[in-house]
Amino acid sequence: MTLTHEVRTKEALVRIEGVHKYFGEHHVLRGIDMNVKEGEVSVIIGPSGSGKSTLLRCVNLMESISAGRIYVRDELIGYREAGGRLHDLSGREIAAQRREIGMVFQRFNLFPHKTAVQNIIEAPIQVKKQSKAAARAKALELLDRVGLADRAGHYPAQLSGGQQQRVAIARALAMEPELMLFDEPTSALDPELVGDVLSVMKDLAKSGMTMIVVTHEIGFAREVGDTLTFMDGGVVVESGDPREVIGNPQHARTQEFLSKVL
């Protein structure tokens, strides 16, 4: 096991190859290439409308891509290649692919009619067919990990934004994904609540989780990120070591963007 693990860590867990995306006439992604290695934290920044969220949403099929390929663990996302053509995957197959990929949304999207613990156990019970007791024990452990052990019986409406987002992270982790996607996870939070969510993400990164994070938190990118990608106008403008990109941006557009957000 350790041998294959070592071999695998050198490979990219996520391979994004020549991806284009059109919304009608609107060309949102214009040929994106990007690799994310296992255990890596890949941070994507860029102005609104740059396509960074769309790219993230393509990885777990929240959006379909118009051209190119996305692979997660060498498995083509959204299609099956047969007879020289791509075939759409069925709903069942798409759901199976999504199980391996956790996603955290800007607006949390917790289920408001379920308590924190019910939010977390829903998919393990319904999708992975875990027993209620096992799912619950795991959920309480996850809640403890995100610092909310005493909020298990609270409904989302009784939690602050930061607490809701931490429950949302725990909910995604309960499916034991091999990849976590974060779509501007702190953008909807009051400034004083951002830190709690970022520290949970930091711990998660330390534990070796592969993460793609779309964010405006440059500090987080510098501290936690293994690579930083700056996107603008649907292309990758610049990518590399976060400290390098932030400290010494090579492109004028990167410089201009960073001067506004730093």
Place this chain on the structure above:
Amino acid sequence: MSIQAPDLPATDRSGHAAPAPELINAVPVRHPGRWLGAVVLFLFLAQLCQSLVTNPNFRWDIVGTYIMDVLVIQGIGWTLLLTVLSMVLAVSLAILLAFMRQSDNPLFRYVSWFWVWFFRGTPVYTQLVLWGLVSVLYPKISVGVPFGPELFHFSTQDLVTAGFAAVLGLGLNESAYLAEIFRAGLKSVDGGQMEAAEALGMRKSKIMWRIILPQAMRVIVPPTGNETIGMLKTTSLVLAVPFTLDLTFATNGIANRTYLPIPLLIVAAFWYLVITSLLMVGQFYIERHFGKGVDNLVQAPVKASQTAAAARAAKGAHARKEEGEEL
């Protein structure tokens, strides 16, 4: 500068206790119009009560005689049964139709649209008469291969009894209206809910049933309660089938026999009001159930101490498991 909690002693910047603030005791705005209105309303009600007692044409003695009459009580039973069965049929179909309307399958969408178009577009009275006459239209229902051999058959008259025709007529008609109410409810749920559930790898049918519909019910229940109360009164149309055991038919029958329509209208109105009131109580509890987490924020019974203990226990078990794996 910070806001002081009211129970803490207020202090000024130098640390001395500040004097308690003088609380505002303002004179409220007077509303003489409201008092005048109340007096007028009271006088009107007093007059109405007086007329109810003194006008002999109400025939309260007859109301008293028939209010617990066997035919009337049986009529209530049948009316309730028709209402419940038709609504159960209508709600089941409406959920199915609303899901079909949102399906990726175009065939489902068309069938659902056509169903609503037809059953909403023709009068319920016409539909009831038609269901009553279905055994004239199709005396025999047989199941078999089209243009091929017949597998088995049965007589329509035996299958579609008057009660069955009444429930079918009321339920199918109502399903079309309810389907639109359910569709509106499903649409009212934030799109992020579907995405969050999809991202967890849930299948669409499961998402609709477990995530979207329970949230939509908050919006669906009040108009459905409305429809149920409407249905209670619509059951009086089953005479068209003809089905002749419901409350309205029973009281009308007695009224025609005794030539005393007014007291029997009062009997019917009284019982419809009683049933409606009971339905409203039921609706209250259903609304409270589906308001969980939004309108009804009572915490679910998870004790904080239990939670922390369980989390620690789980952690311990997890740690032991990992140790075991390493060994």
